[in-house]
Amino acid sequence: MAEMLEVSGLTKRFGGLVAVNNVSFSVREKEILSVIGPNGAGKSTLFKLISSFLKPTTGEVRLKGERISGLAPHIAARRGVVRTFQETTIFKNMSVRDNVIIAHHLRSKASLFGFFLGTGAAKVDEAAFGQSADEILALLGLSSLANETARNLPHGHLRALGIAIGLATSPSILLLDEPFAGMNHDETMRMVEMVRRLRERGLTILLVEHDMPAVMKISDRLVVLNFGQKIAEGTPSEIQADEKVIEAYLGSEDEAIGL
Amino acid sequence: MEQVIANGLYLGAQYALIALGLTLIFALMNVLNFAHGQMYVLGGFITYTVYGQLGLPFVVALLASGVTLAVIGALMEKFLFRTVIRRSHREESTMLLAAATAFFFDAVILLLFGEKQRGVPKIVKGVFNDAGIIMPYDRLVVGALAIVFIAAFVLYMQYSRVGRAMRALAQDRVAAQLMGVRVDRYSMIGFAMGAMLAGVVGGLLVTITGVNSGIGGPISIKAFLMVMIGGAGVVGGAIAGGFILGMMESVGLTVLREYGDVTYLVIFAALMVFLSVRPNGLMGKPWG
């Protein structure tokens, strides 16, 4: 499998705090790679660095050999690196469907001026986006909510909508920050299925998640961060057995509380 | 130069006090109170009436200014802002309301107190003149009072139960509600306090700069500037902003006078550049 994304020596400082410290790893094409680690370990920061929302202090990110770190976020998105947000980040006052339609922005062929004039290309885009949005909403089980104003959705559906928005950009790498948070088991498993299907369609997926059963089930490989540093990398079973990871993150099973 | 610095500090103290009330209301309600300057003017006229016209002691006048404005502020919150905030889709909508109340105050003040500049007898006579610094005693008194008020306010916000509740409210309304804070009541108290600060500082300064019905708008804008410099909704920011603006004016007017009418151009340009670099002012965060 080819290397899709390469993270090398990535470091990010906030004042005195080193949120991400010299992290290197690579992601292969069509891989599902999860980044796990305690709260505040630097996972979201790492995602922001990869998607160019933050500029690294040192180090770089390469997409298919091309450097993408330090670009503007919308350029990174154009190259195919798109992230969803840890917080439920959506266009609150638009309908669910409009949220997804607007997210097709990158796919449109018409120019701004073309939109303004309402050229043929723009009309074709419009129709295509509407259709694609409906498909995506169906995929995520949001069809019945298509016309609801996004701000009224319950937490779990908001997360799904966040993913729908990410999908609509038709990225080549999708970075999902805690996509399963706030979903119950059943829903989580449906999402897991869906993410897998996305991968089968050719998407490469990077995932941050605290839901261990889901992570272990879905991931090809894992990278573990602690205090900004990579402390482990490997397959789910390797990681689950890793003493350092258990110590820092997983904790040992406690039957009394079901974990 | 000593004189210039002394002027700057004195100006800063009064500016900081003006900015405090504005920032308090902003922090609590996300309302940019365009009527702040008008409240200041009203405070000035009340002190003018009570102290200058009726001849009652200055302290009584100051108290009257503070209390009246507090009541007005409370009423404004309860009957105007609360309703509009609840019912409007975009929170900026309160700006129209705030501007309308500013016009309304302007009209009322003009009708009640006329168009003339008003002044009151000095509270302390004499001028301090030593070590290259000239400062009338009444300015020293007012400056000191301003600092006392600022300190009292900061301590109150930091350590009292009410102050803590207001800070909490500013940061997360729902969470504050879940702590048992009556958000309506405390918003009202906060608005009243902000208005009261405007009234008190108006009353204080009437002894030095007098008061007239037309200056409300310009004062509001000046107060906005200070708040922006320091960072909106932050007590420390308002204080810092006030002192910085005071010092910039004082120093600028001396250093740049050779170049003609450019002092404020420079100050404003500097502010624009500064905000471009620090988009949230000096300490921009919701509340400190």
Next chain:
Amino acid sequence: MNQILNFANVELYYDHVYALKGVSLEVNEGETVALIGANGAGKSSILRAITGLRKIRSGEIHYGGKRIDGAAPDEIVKMGIAMVPEGRRVFPYMTVRDNLLMGAFTRTSKSEIAASMEMVLGRFPRLKERFSQAAGTMSGGEQQMLVIGRALMAKPKLLLLDEPSLGVAPKLVQDIARSIVAINRDEKVSVLLVEQNSRMALRISQRAYALTTGSVALSGNSAELLTDDRVKRLYLGGEI
């Protein structure tokens, strides 16, 4: 056993969205009750209705024998109900200390507040270490402890928790779960726990309700529900 909370036939709307369609449930004194269910089932809405954040359309809510629906949130809090809302909601620019003191906002006795503070800091030593730190700069798990501690500062008789495990690392979820058990046991606080982590919720509760789209689908003894087939299928995911 004394009923502390009785939630009877409650209906609740948002604009035109029907969130609760006649939900009934109760919490007994000293109990931990879990509330599980899918996204949008109305779990958070139940908690909002109890604390008065949302007015209900019909039905009745009694607490300690007194009817409380219609009362303002601050009054309800004063009666001894504390809630940890969805998504933590610390006061980010206030110190840990001030956050905790806010929890005791409705109380007046300085010495009792100090005693509660002792208790909370004893239970969550991490908070003691971070006593003067701004809450917003703490890690997610620490914040979660803080909001639980903050709720305890009110010395509540009934504690409502909305997804305390959300976004928290597994190890911390364990810590939080243990804390809930301990609080319930040691402080004699009744707990109503909303959780997506159903397995954990059923383990640490005595009774549970499962909600689907605005009404109660299942309820019963937690231990029994843990082995119930439907629950297993819907909320626990078979054998994981």
Next chain:
Amino acid sequence: AVGISYAQAENKELKIGFVGVTSGPAAAWGTSNVRSMQTRAAWINETGGVKIGNDTYNVDIVTFDDQKDPKRAIAGMEKMAQEGVHYVVGPNVDDGAAAVRPVAEANGIIYFPYAFPKALYQKPASNAVLGMIANYQSGPAIYKYLKENKGVKKIAFVAANESDPLSQRDGGVEAAKALGLEIVAQNDTYQNDTRDFTPVLTPIVALKPDLLVLSGVAPANAPLLIRAARELGYEGLISTETAQDAKVLEEGAGEYANGFISVGGASTPEIASDTMKEFVTRYTKMFGEYNDESNTKVYALEYILDTLKANPAAINDVAEFKKTMDTFSAPNPFLKGDAKLGYVGTTSFGQKRQLSVPMVVNEYKDGAFQTLFVGSVD
């Protein structure tokens, strides 16, 4: 409007307009205009109206607050045209006076601005008549007097950073130069929202001028500037070329204002006639408080009515008015003795486009003005 009219049914109505500023920081300027007009009109109406030609008219004052906005001023002038008004007092500031010019000229309106730019009064402009003495007229006289009588050698200017005061400052600087005075400060300005003038004046006072000129100072700011200068230890003279109000000076600066020199209409007891005194009484009764600026501002209405009396054809035709202006002369009711009303301005504007308001240079002393000297303009 407050204008109490004792209208007699048979009298016709003569509408005289006002377009100027009666709200905001400069409200004092326009308010003194409006109130002096309203007082005078009420007085005239009460005593049977004004006889112009064969008809007797009641004077009706139509006022418009332009809020110091030139765009509003245009609207005001349009409104006047609509109401059939041909004589309008105001606007009070440069930009407004310039902006209403097209409307006034297109609609046959003569207007009386209180703004000094010469272009308003020089050909080809012909519908504007300056309502008071301009600073470039009074300034030289004042500086000359002070140079000769008070030994002033060094002069400093300070002005608000706005069109009117800045233009006036430039005029003053020119006049002072012509007199051979040493100008020690001419670039110092302040924002119109300044309330504390100590920082503005600190560097100027340090230069120790003999005379500090407050160019185009608003009545609200004058006492503050005076007080700040004095408190900083300034010992020289202070003057301005605009009208001020004694009460405002007294409240705002107290005894610090003693010796402050300004220009007034006929305010001082030495020269005020009984008519002026009665005017003040009536004004005070009507509005509660007198404003000394009105001594200057009462003239415009008087001039309009007297000129119409002199040529009744002008009542609807400003061309007639203009014709009359060149030769017009009438007794000045507000001054003791046999002073005359007449149009002036030939030297400054090349045509008679200014009211001959007496140039009374005042000195403030303990709550009242005293005549320093009386000058005139041609």
Next chain:
Amino acid sequence: MTLSRNIKIAAVVVFLAIVFIAVPAVISASGRFDLYYTLTSVALLSIASAGVWLTFYIGRINIGQGAYALMGGYVSAILVMNHGWSFWLTLPVAGLFCAAASVLIGLPILRLRGVYFAMVTLVLTEVARLLALALPITNGAKGIVSIPLPGALSVFGITLIPDFATLQNSRLAFYLLAVTLMVACFAVMYRLVNSRIGKLCQSLQQNEELASSIGVNIAYLRVIAYAVSSFFGGVSGAIFAAISQSIYPSSFTVTDSVNFMLNCFLGGLGYVFGPMLGTLVLYFGWDLLFQTGQFQLLIYSGLMIVLMLVLPNGLLSLAEMTRKKG
């Protein structure tokens, strides 16, 4: 919101008929010629307000439109007076100049949000005034006066617009000019908002971070919107300079900037035609209250407060409210 196409077209036709035919007819029948200027002002101010509305639409509170109106006025005045340009040529140039200036100014300041952007633009208005006072080319405090009326505009020898100075009724000419531009301006705005660009602008308003994550070039879009907005400001300022035949540093001030903003609020931030209605009501309201003399401001502001309490989302939300009830 979904008016059928025919109703829409009918509404537009009716509106055009009112503006271009009925209003002049009524005015000449009633002899209320002062209304021309009032309506001209409304049209011009609503163009400037439309610009402000557009910046609201991308989530920025703009209290700086006065600066661009002033700038536009000066550009036109200077080109006419010092360089002998035709007014008709200066009109687009003034707009483009303002647009270009706004790109330079906007690049740094559009990063600001909320009250910070509001304040910086407020300061910008003041900076424009101070610059006009300080720069040599603007003739400083003395302003530029005696600007000639717009001359004739002819293309290939055909006179499209006659010389205003020769017209008997230049008020009507200015009125027609102003409303023509207003119609054009709002047509552009309507199209902008109802095309995909409108959705993009809304996405900026609601969440810039998310917008950029889906590939929207937020900096570019912001600047474009701001430039369009400033273009409108410049054009309206230039026409005002031509009407008053003069321009001063104080021709457009902070008060104007604030008023532009208030027009938008009053009409309704959610409606393209909000600024037009808002300007009409605010400007006309003030004018109507002319009769109340010294109580004018009191009543005016009092009514504004009441309106705000009743319709906090703007006048046009009334339509929505009645529809919901109906």
